Amino acid sequence: MNAVAIPLNAQLALLGVFAVLVLATFALMTAATIRPDRDLSELKLRVRSWWMMVAVFSLAVAFHRSISLIFFAIVSFLALKEFVSLVPTRQTDRLVLVVGYLTIPAQYVLIAQGHYRAFMAFVPLWALLMPSIGMVLVGDTAGFLRAAGTLSWGMMTTVFALGHLSLLLMLPASVNPAAGSAGLVLYLVLLSQSNDVAQYIFGKSFGRRKILPRVSPNKTWEGLIGGVLSSAVLGAALAPWLTPFNAGQGFFIGIAIAAAGFMGDATISALKRDMNVKDTGTLLPGHGGILDRVDSLIFSAPLFFHLVYTVPR
Numbered sequence: 340m341n342a343v344a345i346p347l348n349a350q351l352a353l354l355g356v357f358a359v360l361v362l363a364t365f366a367l368m369t370a371a372t373i374r375p376d377r378d379l380s381e382l383k384l385r386v387r388s389w390w391m392m393v394a395v396f397s398l399a400v401a402f403h404r405s406i407s408l409i410f411f412a413i414v415s416f417l418a419l420k421e422f423v424s425l426v427p428t429r430q431t432d433r434l435v436l437v438v439g440y441l442t443i444p445a446q447y448v449l450i451a452q453g454h455y456r457a458f459m460a461f462v463p464l465w466a467l468l469m470p471s472i473g474m475v476l477v478g479d480t481a482g483f484l485r486a487a488g489t490l491s492w493g494m495m496t497t498v499f500a501l502g503h504l505s506l507l508l509m510l511p512a513s514v515n516p517a518a519g520s521a522g523l524v525l526y527l528v529l530l531s532q533s534n535d536v537a538q539y540i541f542g543k544s545f546g547r548r549k550i551l552p553r554v555s556p557n558k559t560w561e562g563l564i565g566g567v568l569s570s571a572v573l574g575a576a577l578a579p580w581l582t583p584f585n586a587g588q589g590f591f592i593g594i595a596i597a598a599a600g601f602m603g604d605a606t607i608s609a610l611k612r613d614m615n616v617k618d619t620g621t622l623l624p625g626h627g628g629i630l631d632r633v634d635s636l637i638f639s640a641p642l643f644f645h646l647v648y649t650v651p652r
Contacts (some may be wrong), residue, residue, distance in 0.1 A: 345401050348518040348580045353397055360390055369552070384625030396528065397431050400521045404508065405451070407525070411505045412447045416440065417629040420445040420540070423609065426489050430481060436472035439490055440468070442498055450505045458506065462499035466491045475601035496637050497630070498608075503640040504528075507647065514647065515583045522581040526644045527596065529577065531635045534570040534597040538577070541565025555608035564600060570597035583647070592646060599642045600635030607634035 347354075363386050371379055423436060441463055446566035449458045470490040474483055507523045515523055540563025550558050572595020575586040584592060607630060611619065620628020 340367065343452045345521050346518045349522040352522070352525055352529065352577065352581060356393055360386070360393060373548040381625055388625050399490055399507060400508070400524060407508055408447050408505055411501070412443055414629060414633065415443050415498050415501050417495060417499060417622070418633060419443070421628045421630045422493040425614045425616060425619060426493070429479060429486055432486055432490070435470055435477070435490065438469060438473060439494055442494060446498055446502050447505060450502060450509055455506070458502065459481055462494060462502070463491045466494035466521065499514060500559055500637045500641055502646040504636065506644050508598055508644070517579065517583065518581045520572060523647060526577055526581040527640065530570050530574055530593055530596045531600045531639050534566045534600050535635055536561040536624060537567035537569035538601070544547040551605055554605055554612060558605070565602070572596065591641070596639045599638035603635045603637035603639065606637065607631070
């Protein structure tokens with residue numbers, strides 16, 4: 340397994356991210372000096388968490404591929420753990436949950452060995468069959484359908500869907516001469532996370548019309564449109580540098596990633612509202628949990644991977 344060589348274009352993109360964080364930190368310090376009466380504690384927590392997340396992500400993709408795969412496997416584990424902690428589970432399902440967690444190392448071994456077809460079949464079939472078979476063997480029929488469906492859905496979103504990030508990283512360099520596999524992962528993560536930030540900024544600044552008042556009251560049409568347009572422009576600008584796509588293709592890919600990210604975010608918001616919680620966890624101050632931060636990738640990672648894997652260029 341070879342090291343993930345970071346081409347110059349991907350290095351420059353990462354430096355650009357750190358430059359944005361420096362500017363954001365400086366802007367917060369300036370705002371605190373000019374307006375000491377204004378409460379900026381949440382924004383400060385968010386920026387500090389961004390520093391940590393960007394640093395860890397950069398180290399994860401900059402070294403050996405095995406380190407990168409371990410990093411993404413840990414992300415899947417933490418996301419599934421948060422999901423399981425949110426939803427009601429039966430005492431008799433504990434052994435089934437342990438087996439569910441074992442799908443994570445099994446999946447990432449398949450990815451590491453390049454077994455694309457096995458990856459595409461393993462978790463969907465395993466997540467569909469394993470919980471129900473395990474619960475039948477235990478013999479507890481009370482709440483059977485809800486318990487089996489809950490665990491299957493959790494494994495599909497936090498393990499299978501997020502696993503497409505690692506699939507991108509394992510693609511051969513020839514697929515993306517501009518910036519290699521690391522550039523593809525960086526492009527997807529940059530667009531997904533910048534879309535979240537843009538939606539937040541546009542929503543706070545101009546938001547008037549709520550888009551999903553019963554699911555996520557803070558989401559507005561203005562925020563969604565601002566995020567989609569921002570992602571489209573950024574996608575077009577970065578596509579020739581980080582992907583095998585041209586600027587025109589990158590524009591529409593940016594729209595697709597933003598729309599998929601919004602749906603992933605809204606889906607986890609629906610879960611939290613159903614469970615009557617604000618965040619999925621507390622690991623990332625100002626952001627909530629891991630699942631709060633990667634929810635947009637649940638839909639966008641599989642979408643982008645298959646665009647790269649199947650669209651002729």
